[in-house]
Amino acid sequence: MLSQLQTAPNFEKADDFYAALLAAHEGLDEAQMHALNARLILVLANHIGDQAVLEAAITVAKGASTTRQM
Amino acid sequence: MVAVRYQTAFKLYPYEKVADQDAPTPKRHPVVIVGGGPIGMGLALDLGKKGVPCLVLDDHDGVGMGSRAICFAKRTLEICDRLGCADPMVDKGVIWNVGRVYRDEREVYNFNLLPEEGHKRPAFINLQQPYFEQFIVEEIRRQQAAGAPIEIRGQNCVTAMDQKADHVVLEIDTPDGPYQLEADYLVACDGASSPTRAMMGLDFDGRVFEDNFLIADIKMKADFPVERRFWFDPPFNRGETALLHKQPDGVWRLDFQLGWDIDRAAELKPDRISERVSAMIGADVEFELVWTSIYTFRCCTMEKYRHGRVFFAGDAAHQVSPFGARGANGGMQDVDNLGWKLAAVINDGADDALLDSYHEERKYGAMENIKNSSRTADFLTPRNPAHTLFRDAVLDLVEHQDFARPLVNSGRLSEPCTYDGSTLNGEDALPDGPARNRPGSACSDAPLASGHLLDQLGGRFTLLAIDADVPAGLAGSKVKMDVVKVSAGDDATGALAERYLGANTSAVYLIRPDQHVAARWEVFDAEKVAKSIQRIVGGTAC
Numbered sequence: 001m002l003s004q005l006q007t008a009p010n011f012e013k014a015d016d017f018y019a020a021l022l023a024a025h026e027g028l029d030e031a032q033m034h035a036l037n038a039r040l041i042l043v044l045a046n047h048i049g050d051q052a053v054l055e056a057a058i059t060v061a062k063g064a065s066t067t068r069q070m
Numbered sequence: 071m072v073a074v075r076y077q078t079a080f081k082l083y084p085y086e087k088v089a090d091q092d093a094p095t096p097k098r099h100p101v102v103i104v105g106g107g108p109i110g111m112g113l114a115l116d117l118g119k120k121g122v123p124c125l126v127l128d129d130h131d132g133v134g135m136g137s138r139a140i141c142f143a144k145r146t147l148e149i150c151d152r153l154g155c156a157d158p159m160v161d162k163g164v165i166w167n168v169g170r171v172y173r174d175e176r177e178v179y180n181f182n183l184l185p186e187e188g189h190k191r192p193a194f195i196n197l198q199q200p201y202f203e204q205f206i207v208e209e210i211r212r213q214q215a216a217g218a219p220i221e222i223r224g225q226n227c228v229t230a231m232d233q234k235a236d237h238v239v240l241e242i243d244t245p246d247g248p249y250q251l252e253a254d255y256l257v258a259c260d261g262a263s264s265p266t267r268a269m270m271g272l273d274f275d276g277r278v279f280e281d282n283f284l285i286a287d288i289k290m291k292a293d294f295p296v297e298r299r300f301w302f303d304p305p306f307n308r309g310e311t312a313l314l315h316k317q318p319d320g321v322w323r324l325d326f327q328l329g330w331d332i333d334r335a336a337e338l339k340p341d342r343i344s345e346r347v348s349a350m351i352g353a354d355v356e357f358e359l360v361w362t363s364i365y366t367f368r369c370c371t372m373e374k375y376r377h378g379r380v381f382f383a384g385d386a387a388h389q390v391s392p393f394g395a396r397g398a399n400g401g402m403q404d405v406d407n408l409g410w411k412l413a414a415v416i417n418d419g420a421d422d423a424l425l426d427s428y429h430e431e432r433k434y435g436a437m438e439n440i441k442n443s444s445r446t447a448d449f450l451t452p453r454n455p456a457h458t459l460f461r462d463a464v465l466d467l468v469e470h471q472d473f474a475r476p477l478v479n480s481g482r483l484s485e486p487c488t489y490d491g492s493t494l495n496g497e498d499a500l501p502d503g504p505a506r507n508r509p510g511s512a513c514s515d516a517p518l519a520s521g522h523l524l525d526q527l528g529g530r531f532t533l534l535a536i537d538a539d540v541p542a543g544l545a546g547s548k549v550k551m552d553v554v555k556v557s558a559g560d561d562a563t564g565a566l567a568e569r570y571l572g573a574n575t576s577a578v579y580l581i582r583p584d585q586h587v588a589a590r591w592e593v594f595d596a597e598k599v600a601k602s603i604q605r606i607v608g609g610t611a612c
Binding site: 034035038039041042043046 | 459460462463464466467471473474477
């Protein structure tokens with residue numbers, strides 16, 4: 001079966017996740033925030049595993065940028 | 071006079087004057103190999119064993135000093151087995167299985183390679199390059215004594231070349247002055263700075279990595295276990311990496327990343343190097359410096375590895391960073407690929423187009439090596455803040471989370487290239503056949519009642535019949551072919567079935583002289599086999 005990136009809403013508890021994400025960043029300086037987010041990406045990426053899904057996710061994330069950087 | 075570019079470790083082929091030098095017209099040779107390193111000598115041995123007359127021209131008279139390449143992979147040893155020179159390499163070499171990765175002073179994880187059972191050769195051995203070359207030349211000497219048409223000329227330096235329609239003219243300098251030669255085919259195995267490439271005005275493009283590495287090979291009497299140790303940001307080399315690896319003769323390879331802006335001359339001073347070594351192995355450990363060198367690296371390739379009657383192999387064609395040991399090991403796969411193709415065209419009348427597939431397959435292999443070694447370099451030498459951010463994130467995680475281990479990249483060890491998509495590949499018609507032996511793959515070894523499988527394959531085309539009926543001697547074929555019949559009854563460990571049959575009860579594999587799979591079926595069909603061979607050697611040879 002071909003796995004596809006889930007882009008329809010899929011959160012069990014979206015507000016709870018968002019609050020947990022913010023709470024994890026409390027008290028961190030900018031470098032620590034970057035480091036935390038990098039680790040988080042790697043943890044989630046391993047959970048997903050599927051290379052096509054991961055690449056699709058990178059594409060979606062890049063496409064959503066509001067700053068002109070690409 | 072022939073310039074001396076480096077010192078030799080072993081003098082193996084001193085200059086001798088030969089009749090060609092006084093010939094009134096230039097003597098024509100079927101194959102001339104320029105460069106007597108491991109690639110040139112390996113190719114000479116392969117061709118000579120196949121009865122193809124070949125001449126090696128080397129501008130020195132032996133093997134260069136310094137350990138240089140030290141990791142030789144299983145596939146290289148299998149190729150050397152086919153060439154007849156692997157035993158002394160494995161006898162002399164160091165086999166290791168445990169690796170430890172450190173960050174700062176802490177061990178963040180260790181691994182055991184636990185090589186798959188049922189292979190004659192280990193995953194790899196550590197062996198100084200001069201020994202590797204010496205063992206090849208010693209086998210050449212034995213083959214010469216048995217009549218193999220190989221000639222080596224030391225201190226013969228090619229100074230000019232001119233490619234004609236059907237041959238190449240060479241101008242050669244010697245201690246007795248210059249002479250000319252002609253070659254039907256020329257193979258340049260003259261290293262990363264290939265003079266042949268320069269004489270032909272051909273480009274060598276790629277990426278230069280802004281980093282320096284110091285190699286210190288030392289002799290010490292210490293109880294370090296035979297392991298590979300790799301450090302990120304150790305106290306003795308802050309902010310950089312370091313590597314410790316065992317070689318034969320009580321020699322250890324120490325490798326220190328130095329960064330880009332260094333005072334090269336100062337870093338090469340023995341006192342400075344000794345200071346670094348002591349900081350790494352302990353101030354109380356006595357040692358002796360055997361060989362030191364600072365290297366920078368680049369990943370480069372030529373656009374084409376064949377130019378008419380001239381071929382490029384080894385570092386002359388492609389250069390990679392040392393991570394993953396893909397230089398010499400990649401070059402030996404070039405030898406493996408080109409030897410039988412030249413022999414098929416020269417001795418057996420195969421189509422010239424077969425020689426084009428050398429470029430096709432080995433460029434594919436080289437690009438795979440360049441991709442892998444570039445990725446390692448990006449991990450070890452982060453080039454921008456994002457590289458550093460994710461590298462550090464991986465290292466932070468790996469101490470506590472095993473899932474991050476596959477992301478740590480201190481080198482992806484050389485593996486045989488599978489020529490997926492090669493024009494030489496025939497049918498893959500074995501239902502759900504094991505992927506590891508699909509057409510294009512180097513055959514997996516397997517232990518059989520009759521000995522290891524790979525010892526029974528190669529050198530010529532081989533039909534491997536596993537519980538399948540194959541008539542003895544395939545009539546009407548000009549291609550010399552061996553038939554190897556094996557049965558599930560010979561396969562006590564089940565490795566053959568797992569690696570070659572899958573769920574099938576029989577299989578027929580057409581295997582090329584370099585032990586790569588050309589095509590496979592469930593049962594023998596003479597017409598299909600003939601078609602696959604024709605696809606490789608061309609229309610006239612079948």
